[in-house]
Amino acid sequence: MLRFYFEVARTAYRRQLIYRWANLAGLCTNVFFCIVLSSVIIALYQARPTVGSYNLRDALSYSWATQAMIMVVLPFGWIDLMLTIRTGEVVTDLSKPCDFSLYWVSREVGRALYYVFFRALPTYLAGWLIFGLELGASWNAWPIFLGCLALGTISGVIFRILLNLVAFWILEARAVIVLGLTIAQFSTGVYLPVVFFPAWLSTLVSWLPFNGMMNAPAQVFLGKLTGSSLLFELALQLGWLLILIIVVRRITAIATRRVVVQGG
Amino acid sequence: MISMLHIELRLYARLIRMQLRAQMQYKVDLVLDMLTYFLVTVLDFCVVLIYFVPFPTLLGWHLGEVALLSAVTSLGFGLAELFGGGIDNFDTLIRQGDFDRVLLRPVTTLIQVSTTQFRLRRLGRITQGIGAFALSLFFLRGLNLIWTPLKILVLLLGIASSALLFVSILLLGATICFWTVDATELTNILTYGGREMLSYPLTIYHQLMQRLFVFIVPLAFGTYIPVCYVLGHALPFDLPDWLAFTSPLVALLFALAALAFWRFGVHRYQSTGS
Numbered sequence: 001m002l003r004f005y006f007e008v009a010r011t012a013y014r015r016q017l018i019y020r021w022a023n024l025a026g027l028c029t030n031v032f033f034c035i036v037l038s039s040v041i042i043a044l045y046q047a048r049p050t051v052g053s054y055n056l057r058d059a060l061s062y063s064w065a066t067q068a069m070i071m072v073v074l075p076f077g078w079i080d081l082m083l084t085i086r087t088g089e090v091v092t093d094l095s096k097p098c099d100f101s102l103y104w105v106s107r108e109v110g111r112a113l114y115y116v117f118f119r120a121l122p123t124y125l126a127g128w129l130i131f132g133l134e135l136g137a138s139w140n141a142w143p144i145f146l147g148c149l150a151l152g153t154i155s156g157v158i159f160r161i162l163l164n165l166v167a168f169w170i171l172e173a174r175a176v177i178v179l180g181l182t183i184a185q186f187s188t189g190v191y192l193p194v195v196f197f198p199a200w201l202s203t204l205v206s207w208l209p210f211n212g213m214m215n216a217p218a219q220v221f222l223g224k225l226t227g228s229s230l231l232f233e234l235a236l237q238l239g240w241l242l243i244l245i246i247v248v249r250r251i252t253a254i255a256t257r258r259v260v261v262q263g264g
Numbered sequence: 265m266i267s268m269l270h271i272e273l274r275l276y277a278r279l280i281r282m283q284l285r286a287q288m289q290y291k292v293d294l295v296l297d298m299l300t301y302f303l304v305t306v307l308d309f310c311v312v313l314i315y316f317v318p319f320p321t322l323l324g325w326h327l328g329e330v331a332l333l334s335a336v337t338s339l340g341f342g343l344a345e346l347f348g349g350g351i352d353n354f355d356t357l358i359r360q361g362d363f364d365r366v367l368l369r370p371v372t373t374l375i376q377v378s379t380t381q382f383r384l385r386r387l388g389r390i391t392q393g394i395g396a397f398a399l400s401l402f403f404l405r406g407l408n409l410i411w412t413p414l415k416i417l418v419l420l421l422g423i424a425s426s427a428l429l430f431v432s433i434l435l436l437g438a439t440i441c442f443w444t445v446d447a448t449e450l451t452n453i454l455t456y457g458g459r460e461m462l463s464y465p466l467t468i469y470h471q472l473m474q475r476l477f478v479f480i481v482p483l484a485f486g487t488y489i490p491v492c493y494v495l496g497h498a499l500p501f502d503l504p505d506w507l508a509f510t511s512p513l514v515a516l517l518f519a520l521a522a523l524a525f526w527r528f529g530v531h532r533y534q535s536t537g538s
Contacts, residue, residue: 029456040464047321048320175299183307
């Protein structure tokens with residue numbers, strides 16, 4: 001059975017390979033946005049040298065890292081699952097002899113892996129060439145970063161599946177999905193580094209499930225999260241992941257029971 | 265000639281009314297959609313506000329000034345999204361071969377294309393723009409800014425020009441679809457990227473980017489230059505102040521160029537033929 005999920009992931013990975021030009025165009029857009037964001041941050045840092053423990057280079061590296069991870073963890077407007085619910089295709093997926101949510105998780109993990117190699121790495125590389133970004137705090141920070149990113153990616157996938165499952169109740173769930181994704185991206189530091197947030201807001205977002213998706217991995221990458229606070233963040237990340245898994249399984253079970261397919 | 269234009273305008277209004285009627289059928293969806301879009305754009309604006317928590321100024325620009333710039337850009341872009349939705353979605357028309365049907369009808373192609381989509385949810389961003397504008401006026405209190413009728417005129421003309429400029433960019437992107445539908449995301453650099461970029465003072469960017477958005481794709485004439493005039497900031501590249509009044513002219517010239525390119529594209533369009 002494990003082999004099946006592996007094949008699902010592999011197929012999803014290979015399907016992405018076809019959209020070469022679309023990905024290249026997306027990469028250009030991604031880099032352009034990063035340059036705009038960097039220009040704003042550079043101009044702001046003229047007024048003071050550090051914010052929290054972040055100097056200019058840290059803030060730039062953080063921004064490029066989170067922007068590079070978007071397509072891996074929380075891609076904009078991911079409505080693939082919602083569309084299958086709307087067209088009724090979801091029934092074929094539900095009647096397959098495999099676990100529905102695990103099937104989608106494998107699919108998305110395959111896709112995420114593609115974006116690690118063909119979006120995240122090139123984007124960050126471009127940032128490194130233009131602004132001379134940080135290349136990881138130290139060699140031993142890398143394996144922790146990759147583990148943290150893997151956990152964050154799976155949390156992101158499950159969160160997106162949950163948002164899409166809303167379509168079982170509201171047919172036009174796009175609005176809910178877009179809002180949910182935007183809030184998640186905002187809270188995890190995609191639009192601006194979490195360290196810039198006012199104190200009350202950064203305390204609030206540090207307890208949300210989104211924190212582990214990109215903010216925590218980015219902090220590990222920059223070496224801002226070490227020792228006991230690292231262990232605490234990892235535990236929190238795991239805890240949220242567990243809760244997300246339980247919720248997605250419950251909701252899938254409820255949704256499957258009430259699914260009525262048009263046309264008999 | 266005049267009567268032709270009159271007929272076409274009436275047709276345009278009627279096609280838009282049709283779109284509106286269709287969307288009114290699903291009121292709950294519409295309200296939910298508009299509300300979401302409003303909240304998403306509010307979050308965009310919050311980014312500007314949060315930047316000024318740890319930092320006092322952005323290269324000499326204060327919170328209220330950047331907020332005003334961001335609000336005006338949002339308004340121009342929101343209007344462009346509302347009226348240019350069909351043009352923005354032109355790639356689906358080409359992909360599905362529906363453009364052949366457009367060519368068969370005895371109505372200007374551009375009118376048909378731009379009325380294929382008129383999404384009321386775009387009002388969400390315009391509402392956000394108005395709210396942000398009010399908020400920026402509140403933040404600007406301390407700066408002793410004197411509003412004159414001339415300044416208000418420049419700002420209004422700027423918003424209209426920036427809407428026209430954004431629609432023209434969408435039209436350029438749509439025209440590229442006659443050759444390839446794979447590059448649609450590249451226009452996003454100029455539209456979404458341009459909007460994001462112009463929400464902040466142009467002077468913070470690299471010289472090349474500044475030149476691009478002033479002289480080649482003159483989006484700066486829509487928002488940045490009028491806002492500079494209103495706030496009394498110097499225009500980029502030592503341009504004279506009166507240029508702020510020329511934004512409608514610049515926008516019109518750019519739109520005509522985009523229109524010429526579109527016509528060229530339509531003439532050399534060949535359907536897949538299968």
